[in-house]
Amino acid sequence: MEYCLFTILAILAIASAALTITLKDTVKSALALVFHFFMLAGIYLTLSAQFLAIMQIIVYAGAIMVLVLFVIMLLSTGDENEALLRKSKLKQAFAFTISLAMIILIASYITLEFGIKPIVTDFNTLNGSVNAVGGELYTNFLFPFEAIGILLLSAIIGAVMLSKKKI
Amino acid sequence: MLQEFYLILSAIIFTIGTVGVLTRSNAIVIFMSIELMLNAVNLSIITFASFSNDPVGQVFVFFVMAVAAAEAAIGLAIVIALYRLKKTMFIDNLKLLRN
Structure with missing residues (x-):
């Protein structure tokens, strides 16, 4: 299968x-x-x-x-x-x-x-579930997660600045 | 056994993306080929993470996706800026840095 x-x-x-x-x-x-x-x-x-x-x-x-x-x-x-x-x-x-x-x-x-x-009866025990990935994301990888937020913010600002006609 | 199939698929998709970057001249198609290559790498990371039963690799793929989203916004803004400057999307016509 x-x-x-x-x-x-x-x-x-x-x-x-x-x-x-x-x-x-x-x-x-x-x-x-x-x-x-x-x-x-x-x-x-x-x-x-x-x-x-x-x-x-x-x-x-x-x-x-x-x-x-x-x-x-x-x-x-x-x-x-x-x-x-x-x-x-x-x-x-x-x-x-x-x-x-x-x-x-x-x-x-x-x-x-x-x-x-x-x-699988309990989906939360799978290693690719939202529970498993989110658990890692919000405990061990909290700082990179926040840094990604800053990166996305700077990407938004950069995209606006690049595509503006006159700054 | 199955793990090798996933890695071979990842390698094939990465190669297709590389060929796209090297052969096409349309800037947006080159951008999409880069997305293909990023996805091939994501696939191999997920393969290793899944076969070693570790959710950390999937967290890494999550970060790669976020960076790819930022890269998409900046890349397309650069394409729009280039089109506004030179009125073309074809990189053969863009020789601003030559000489």
Whole structure:
């Protein structure tokens, strides 16, 4: 079961990573990268790192890729925008299919792994659970955690300063 | 046995990211290839952390993700600033530091 799931996820991850660097259209390339991040989140689940799988989807597939797509849209030229409008039906169908496939994949994995025959009864004892990672994060790694906050604040200020026209 | 498969997958994804950085000329695609490489490294750290039953490695990946988020904000701001200066996203046209 685990080998089979890993093989499928690994093949899809490699294929979408290859698509990311080969596709000429930047928007399609970014969508392939979003798909790759979802596949990596599935691979993290097979490694029983649930917290990081969710973080992968929220931070990478959510925040960072939305930022990348926003910049692509902001910097694209006029003719590319027309091409986007023409093919928007196809793109919507593509996005819908991918989202549906992802939901089915994750739901079937959860059902097969935890629904029919629960392997682990107490999820808090797993080493990748929110409990375990959070316990380490807020005790032994409290200072790096606070330092990350300062780093993110300076990154926000730096991004605003860099992208302002006149400072 | 299975651990090697994860590490091989990580190496393949890292190689794909490296090829992307070296061959493409679009700044945003290069940025996305760097994200691919970061994720490959994250995957190998999680593999070692999971197979040695230690949540500390996953805390480290959490910090890598936070730094990647900061890097994304700064990198894209640099791309926007470059586009505003030179009206191009292609790094072949950017030779400000040459000569």
